[in-house]
Amino acid sequence: MPQQALTEAVYYILLSLQNPLHGYGIIQNVSELSNGRIKLAAGTLYGALNTLVDKGWIDALPENPLSRKKEYVITSSGTEILKEEIARLTELVDNGKRLMEGK
Amino acid sequence: MIKRVYKLYFIWQLDKEEVWINEMAAHGYSLVSCDRFSFDFEETEPGKYKYKTLFLRGRYHDKKNMDFFSFLDEVGIKVTSYIQYPGTCCIYTRALAEDYPNGIDVYSDIDSKISYEWTTFWYMLFCIILMSAGGLLNLSMFARHNALWILNYAVALLCFILALMCLIHLIKTLIKISKLKKERVIHE
Numbered sequence A: 001m002p003q004q005a006l007t008e009a010v011y012y013i014l015l016s017l018q019n020p021l022h023g024y025g026i027i028q029n030v031s032e033l034s035n036g037r038i039k040l041a042a043g044t045l046y047g048a049l050n051t052l053v054d055k056g057w058i059d060a061l062p063e064n065p066l067s068r069k070k071e072y073v074i075t076s077s078g079t080e081i082l083k084e085e086i087a088r089l090t091e092l093v094d095n096g097k098r099l100m101e102g103k
Numbered sequence B: 001m002i003k004r005v006y007k008l009y010f011i012w013q014l015d016k017e018e019v020w021i022n023e024m025a026a027h028g029y030s031l032v033s034c035d036r037f038s039f040d041f042e043e044t045e046p047g048k049y050k051y052k053t054l055f056l057r058g059r060y061h062d063k064k065n066m067d068f069f070s071f072l073d074e075v076g077i078k079v080t081s082y083i084q085y086p087g088t089c090c091i092y093t094r095a096l097a098e099d100y101p102n103g104i105d106v107y108s109d110i111d112s113k114i115s116y117e118w119t120t121f122w123y124m125l126f127c128i129i130l131m132s133a134g135g136l137l138n139l140s141m142f143a144r145h146n147a148l149w150i151l152n153y154a155v156a157l158l159c160f161i162l163a164l165m166c167l168i169h170l171i172k173t174l175i176k177i178s179k180l181k182k183e184r185v186i187h188e
Helices: A008-016 A023-033 A042-055 A076-101 B011-026 B063-074 B110-143 B149-186
Strands: A058-060 A071-074 B002-006 B029-034 B038-043 B049-057 B078-085 B088-096
Touching: A008 A023, A008 A042, A008 A076, A023 A042, A023 B063, A042 A058, A042 A071, A042 B063, A042 B110, A071 A076, B011 B029, B011 B038, B011 B049, B011 B088, B011 B110, B011 B149, B029 B088, B049 B110, B063 B078, B063 B088, B110 B149
Parallel strands: B029 B078
Antiparallel strands: A058 A071, B002 B038, B029 B038, B049 B088, B078 B088
């Protein structure tokens, strides 16, 4: 079964978690990656992180005793999903360019 | 110095309450705690904080809610106060305005917004059923012409008015959900 499209929020969260990051770091990173276009709200991010952990696409790292902030990182299955999504998006863009620009 | 203000907001007026609390903060009075009828403000630099009020399912101390609050805390949003109702709680959060200059948005995607509105919808439905039952019970006592018939009549009337107000809010919530669902067909 072909993979369903990821939401923009999930796509950018997965992209941000190539390296371990905590919640606020993800919000900042997503904002930077999207040139400020996407402002992830805390409740949305919290729901998405919990769902992604349940799906096994990201891992919550063991809590650092020096910091109360929980960090997350992408898993190998999350990386696979991200690659499939990039392929899907590339197809969308290629088709769009081909038809709109007559290429 | 703490400034106490007595004011009554009904449960369906949470958005209006949020606007008022933000206006107070803009004038240098930042909310530190509240209960059903009173609000305590501390004097701060005008506009230092932005406030956001929220409905959450369950009890304030439920683990699910406490995990959410600690996540909010990580991103600079702190719970300043709460009011517990049966089955739900109203949360009063604040963040530094320099971190959230456009106000605190807790939900940025349509699905989360719809899910949040459903929380409001079910709680309003619960209130309508509760108020209507209270109204009918008092009305049946009133019909028996007991000694306290005036009290029964007044309580029944009050219950029906409250149920009607909740019904109006429930309809507004349904309209909001419907608009969000239409939006979701086109946008994420």
